[in-house]
Amino acid sequence: MLVWRRFIHINVSRYLSQSAVASNSPSPLSVLRKKTGYSLSHCRTALQQFNDNIEQAEAWLHQRAQAEGWSRATKLQSRAASQGLIGIVTNADSAAMVEINCETDFVAKNEKFQQLVSHVANSLIVNQKDKSKEKIFYDKDALSTLPSVDDRSKTLADITALCVGSVGENVILRRGVIFNIKNNQILASYCHGQINNASTDTCRMGKYGALVNYSQIDSTITNDSNDENASTLSSAILTRSYPLRTICQNNIQKPIELSTYLDQEDEASQIHEYLNGYIYALPSRESTHDLFVKNLSAQIEQQQIKNVHILPMDIRIQTPDPIYIYYPSLSLSNQTLKADQAITREPVVIIELITPTTERFILHEKSINYKRIPSLKEIIYIWPNLKIAQVDFRDGESSKWTRKYYGLQDKIPLVQAIGNGELVLTDIFNNMVSQMLSFIFQYMNHFDKIK
Structure with a gap:
């Protein structure tokens, strides 16, 4: 009995020992599957064809995937790809940003697709040759022909085809840019909307991206402060968020006296606003802006409202302390300006045309400071692209502000401010269309005469 027990004990131990050894030795199938990421059926077929030779099986799988990827990419290339990701890679003196599109948000969250975005961005920054140019733009064709950072015998178009074969959707290398x-x-x-992916940690990815470069004027700013400000600055530009001006005034500009601003503004070729010691250049106004303001001014002028003066577009508005000086789209006053007067402190109506890029600033900072002006009774905000208006009225007794909204056909009253005047957006837009058509006909007639 003792011998029998020992015999059983020895065999069981040997069996367990052999099982442990077997479990610690991964099969070629699991190795190939883990190494390539291809399906079990494809990996099994490859191993059977090459007698469990992992290297040969892997090479065969890549060749087959490349061929299938190109075939699928050709079939899917006509399908719309409106989703995707922005990828950004930076180093000490340059950055690369790429936009890669796919068909669905589901694929944009796929690790294979994210690896492609990272691969393209890294390939772009590695392949740049001319660092003398500040910005180099790449279209779809230029991106597609760049060699892969991992295998220079393959192009980014080849790598993209592999991704198409894997995710089953159309994938487009939309565009890229190098910033030196x-x-x-x-x-x-x-x-x-940054995506955290350990396999692509060298590349920042998200739905929107921004690259910003700027020069340091104040040498007392530390590197840590620069890093923080740079990150906040690029974020603010991308999201059009309001702290952008605060960042600039605290770390880039130094405050100037009001008299200095007034002297410089008279001679400047570009207009600037003065914000409590800091000046900011304004973008050039579009021709449609000026045309809209002229029609707006003409509609008010036709009503012949008593004691109302329409101030030119170059007349600035000054607030009480702290002093802010703004250029409105149009303003009305009960006071007559002198010939050499470029600033008014007593507007009764201010009209601002809103665009997507100015909306946040005008409706927040500008609006708050406008309402500190004692004489102001009404602020009219007009969205020409939406054909709607928002009007803030000041109550004469309580000095509280109330708000109303108006559509294209509504009459915007000027009663509280300057009498019995009113504005109708429809009339303004109709006049603009007529004037633009007239201009087109005049241009065509002039062109015919030249011919």
Whole structure:
């Protein structure tokens, strides 16, 4: 009995020992599957064809995937790809940003697709040859022909085809840009809705991206402060968020006296606003803006409202302390300006045309400071692209502000401010259309005469 027990014990131990050894030795199928990521059926077929030779099986799988990827990419290339990701890769003196599109948001969250975005961005920054140019843009064709950072015998188009074969959707290398900076410049990047993926940690990815470079004027700013400001600055530009002006005034500009601003503004070729010691250049106004304001002014002038003066577009508005000086789209006053007067402190109506890029600033900072002006009774905000208006009225007794909204056909009253005047957006737009058509006909007649 003792021998029998020992015999059983020995065999059981040997069996367990052999099982442990077997479990610690992964099969060629599991190795190939883990290494390539291809399906079990494809990996099994490859191993059977090459007698469990993992290297040969892997090479065969890649060749087959490439062929299938190109075939599928050709079939899917006509399908719309409106989703995707922005990828940004930076180093000490340059940055690359790419946009890669796919068909659905589901694929945009796929690890294979995210690896492609990272691969393309890294390939772009590695393959740049001319660092003398500040910005180099790449279209779809230019991106597709760049060699892969991992295998220079393959192009990014080949890598994209592999991804198409894997995710089963149309994938497009939409565009890319290289940003090079000089020694005295600082580079910042930001991705909104950033994706955290350990396999692509060298590349920042998100739905929206921004690259910003700027020069440091104040040498007392520390590197840590620069890094923080750069990140916030690029984020603010991307999201049009309001702290952008605060960042600039605290770290880039130094405050100037009001008299200095007034002297410089008279001679400047570009208009600037004065914000409590800091000046900011305004973008050039579009011709449609000026045309809209002229029609707006004409509609008010036709009503012949008593004691109302329509101020020119170049007349600025000054607030009480702290002093802010703004250029409105149009303003009305009960006071007559002198011939050499360029600033008014007593407007009764201010009209601002809103665009997507100015909306946040006008409706927040500008509106708050406008309402500190004692004489102001009404602010009219007009969205020409939406054909709607928002009007803030000041109550004469309580000085509280109330708000109303008006559509294209509504009459915007000027009663509280200047009498019995009113504005109708429909009339303004109709006049603009007539004037633009007239201009087109005049141009065509002039062109015919030249011919």
